[in-house]
Amino acid sequence: MKEAGEGKFCPFCKTKLVYEYYQYSHIGKFKCPNCNYGDNKIYKYAYNIDLNKRCFDVDGITYSIPGNNIYTIYNHLAVLAVCSLYNIDTEIVLKSFKDFSLNNGRSEEMLIKDCKSIINLAKNPTGANVSIRMLNENEDAKDLLFVLNDNIADGKDVSWIWDINFDKLNNVNRIITSGTRAYDIAIRIKVAGFDEDKIFPFLDIESALEKLYETSNTKYIIANYTALQPTRTALKRFNNQ
Template structure:
């Protein structure tokens, strides 16, 4: 009876918050967990549970999977808002269950922070059918720890895991987890050598089996690429899906052609994971490709705005790898362009922002101006100056509203890269400006 009442309370709080125009993504779950810390044990799911995790790309990948399943006329439960830790996932489950704790859907799709995988899914009621691991990089060190810690945590659920495991076969950190999955089935995806691949890198990855340095045939970005251990052959795997070519907005897996409106390589890697999932569940390729072609982000990840006939693109950058991939793609744009960088150091950002020194700010002279904002605006400005960007083109403005107004003063193309906590406010401001409400 107590748990029934908690479910009703959570649903009522969700209703009131939405009525007030507030975000109901985490508060109902937070209150429910205060009333019963084991409330998730009350939840019983009737449907296939798909979990998406990794350092970069979780939210967009999850949302695209949701759209594909929805367009396939499936009943889907999903935390599409990106609330991917305990409170948010608990909110999604309570919002979707009946008063007896039962969720009936074809698919339950949950984006999950890497840190929370062993916390949430050791529960027998939340049995994963397919787990997708996109990539693993050093992220917010003061919150989640080094990659080895994350691998150890995810590995805990793989000891007795019997579901599908979709893995980035070009990420040695992810391939390590495939070795731990002895009872389930591994589906690796990867890429052939592309025109943009390279062979020289400062990355040095040690084989987790024999401690030899891994050898790379080529790199795609950071430590992502075709690798093998020369001693024990760690990395010698067969790809279930292998990217063979990118041609502007088209990309190919063998002879199968797909089209995306975001042809950045890091995004295409995530699309390979989605294609693998669609193969497992026999989803219609035309529906999958339609979502790839027409998907419009609304979550601040490569989200486009048109403000007074000026194109403005917002992206999330929360670690060196993500930042560098975004910057490299922006640098390819030959248009006149300006950049706003927003960095805060709140709890959900990680208090330790020393990672910004891992951002490659070399060769930034193609930007007419760079505006630095957020609580660590000066840190970014110093990093830019130390990388020989013209100090006369650096503007520091801590206030987000004012920094956006400053960015929009000129007619050039606008790019914004934000870490977690400024992202939502920035997105809301840009949406208001696009509508002419601000």
């Protein structure tokens, strides 16, 4: 509940919502104690969620999915709910989920210089915190690259980075930063208590990637809106050098 918490208050009567459990942002099981907003009948319920095996059950059927994080489960459950309203055959849903590949920088997994590399878009504190949660759920030794731009499409104000929770990073050895605001995000991470000798800011992405791939650790790459596609392109170019 220390996160940005954009779903703290009832949109109808402004009363503080009461959460039975909480996942991220406004996602969880909540109810307004004043007007009962949120007290909805469950339409589709996912259970036996296994992030390692990348599957979950709904109505007695196991669905395999391409991602291993909680928001991928929510996204697929939403798709499944819509498909059921349109009477789309379960076999089609099963096959579509299994064959679905993400190649747009949304939890995209790449092999760069033989290193497992996961790139994820984060354009607000919620997205960044979910990315960090994914990183923390992986026990491997890791390096993190955070690419932060402040172009018009990103918003010139990057103060949202102060709502990212960098406090307890699990087995992160080094952090490389890049983008037009490489130094701002580096300072943010330093203030969170990460060893400053292990933070390496670079304005240009090529130098950042050179530094990032000096080790064979698993790589997590977080990039904001206009940083995402240039970072993906630079990664592919770097891999082919």
